Amino acid sequence: MEEFKKSDFYFELPEELIAQDPLEDRSGSRLLMLNKDTGEMMHRIFRDIIDYLEPGDCLVLNDTKVIPARLLGTKADTGAATEVLLLKRRENDIWEALVKPGKKARPGSVISFGDGILTGEVLDVVDEGNRLIRFRYEGIFEEVLDRLGEMPLPPYITHKLQDKNRYQTVYAKYEGSAAAPTAGLHFTKELLGKIEEKGVKIAYVTLHVGLGTFRPVKADNILEHHMHSEYYQVTKEAADTINDTKRGGKRVICIGTTSCRTVESAADENGVLHEGCGNTEIFIYPGYRFKILDGLITNFHLPESTLVMLVSALAGKEHVLAAYEEAIREKYRFFSFGDAMFITDVTVHSVLSNV
Template identity: 75%
Template sequence: MKTSDFYYDLPQELIAQDPLEDRSSSRLMVLDKKTGTVEHKVFRDIIDELNPGDCLVVNNTKVIPARLLGVKEDTGAHIEVLLLKRKQDNVWETLVKPGKKARPGTRIVFGDGLLKAEVVDVVDEGNRLIRFEYEGIFEEILDQLGQMPLPPYITHQLKDKNRYQTVYAKHDGSAAAPTAGLHFTPELLQQIQDKGVKLAHVTLHVGLGTFRPVKVDDVTQHHMHSEFYMVEEDQAELINETKAAGGRVICVGTTSCRTLESATGEDGILKAGSGWTEIFIYPGYRFKIMDALITNFHLPESTLLMLVSAFADKETIMKAYQEAVEERYRFFSFGDAMFIK
């Protein structure tokens, strides 16, 4: 299976640069994976696709404003630091640009000294371990100084940081939003629950590796980045009960899907717990628990496109994507949605 098998031609102007004013007014493509038939709707119509007894599984991770712009203490040269993973209280694994200027011992100042940092170790090419120094609460300082780490194809900063958060975001830790969830409003979620659909929350902190291109020709040789996930006991029970009662487990986004598939045993039972996952889902994968998926339109040759192609076969997905291009759907993080059933 070649990476190039997942290529499609996307006009630049179809890459959504800004979120819509009303989250739930995005377009929704409904794809029946058995028949390949496609319907075109508006996202708030998702309620018509859900049945009482189904369970909608959302990822309640919260994006941290992880992009920090600073200067080197000795030379004043500009330097950009992107927080990736917290290692200890004040030590983070980061991506530094330009990496060459960030040797161990390098000191960096952010926001006129409100936050200071020292490079303590080199992890690899651009990644560095950095120890931060500050007074007060780190999260509050980050909120003041940090910018949202938007994907590389978004060309400007957001006016409103909250538009890159889901309305149910709760646990700080992501470097990117679980974007399928951006279409939900509190009102729509309430209507869905009023219909008798259960809502389950899991957590997967999305890493920047989610945007890392697949650089190998042979898909099976690609190594996924590792991401932290958490499934609470009561939420696992809710999802397992749904399955046992014949309801569908519907994942909102590829991150919810990867969480459930990582934490589910071969017996199809979801286990509570937390850990790191490197699960890579591509065609040939047998899904253990997910019955349907709400997702956005993904980049050509990306691991996310491979995941949806594993759920509904590749030809069906590529044909649906072709139709989305012809119908002028909006693509990627701030774009339109797809419901695969």
């Protein structure tokens, strides 16, 4: 198998192309169609996606919900400003969290949020300097969090989000993510309704996105990179819908890299998807043979990231980097609030002739 270095996935991105705010109209973003086999490209608007879906195809959506996981508080003893980012619930009121500044957050430290409405005691230091924190509050934790917490926007977004719901898909259901499955942000309820009316099936899976999704690849040899672990769940209903689609010879199109990683983690070597839940550390890079996925709708990702490597596994590194060059030339918006790409086997020429 061909060996890849991190630098093989590098591209120069002008800073002004990093989208800082969501568009007013979710489905009005731009869409770059890329044929995964030929590398041919075409420019569209996201809502046009319905023209490239066929009855019997299946869209796989990640219905995780982002929690307002960024808490700004003060240390109870010194009053020093402290930021806590919730990463993963360990048990009831004990969370693994990232604390800034971390050095002062020793076991036994107490942090107060919202004038004491919520307090957190640091219990222990775990992997990579994260902390285990036990929270105390009155009422329901999710309601307290909704009142005090902020959306944990990625580090490259510097603007303040005016509406929490804009960093949430319209079908978000199960709370647990520290970051949004951003390819899904382009869908409106109206667009999903039209897609279903056309006879396209929709299957919901869950993967709680961790902040590790933004962790840079440090090793030059990408095989030395260790993926973060994320919890996923596939219901019997979703597995049956996706397996029926495969059996019928229709396409399974994942909305975002998180949906892709979920179905590829839960599938066996024969390409059959199984219901179940667990933690996945799957790392998909060129040379990977997809067991379930036929097409992918995704945003434009960071240079040298595991997400660019995943996309390159589907369409080939040369095709992907050429598409990114085209997107930069055409001033597409990049990253979480940016534009989208549909990687599929649809032949661009035949599609163009129908438009």
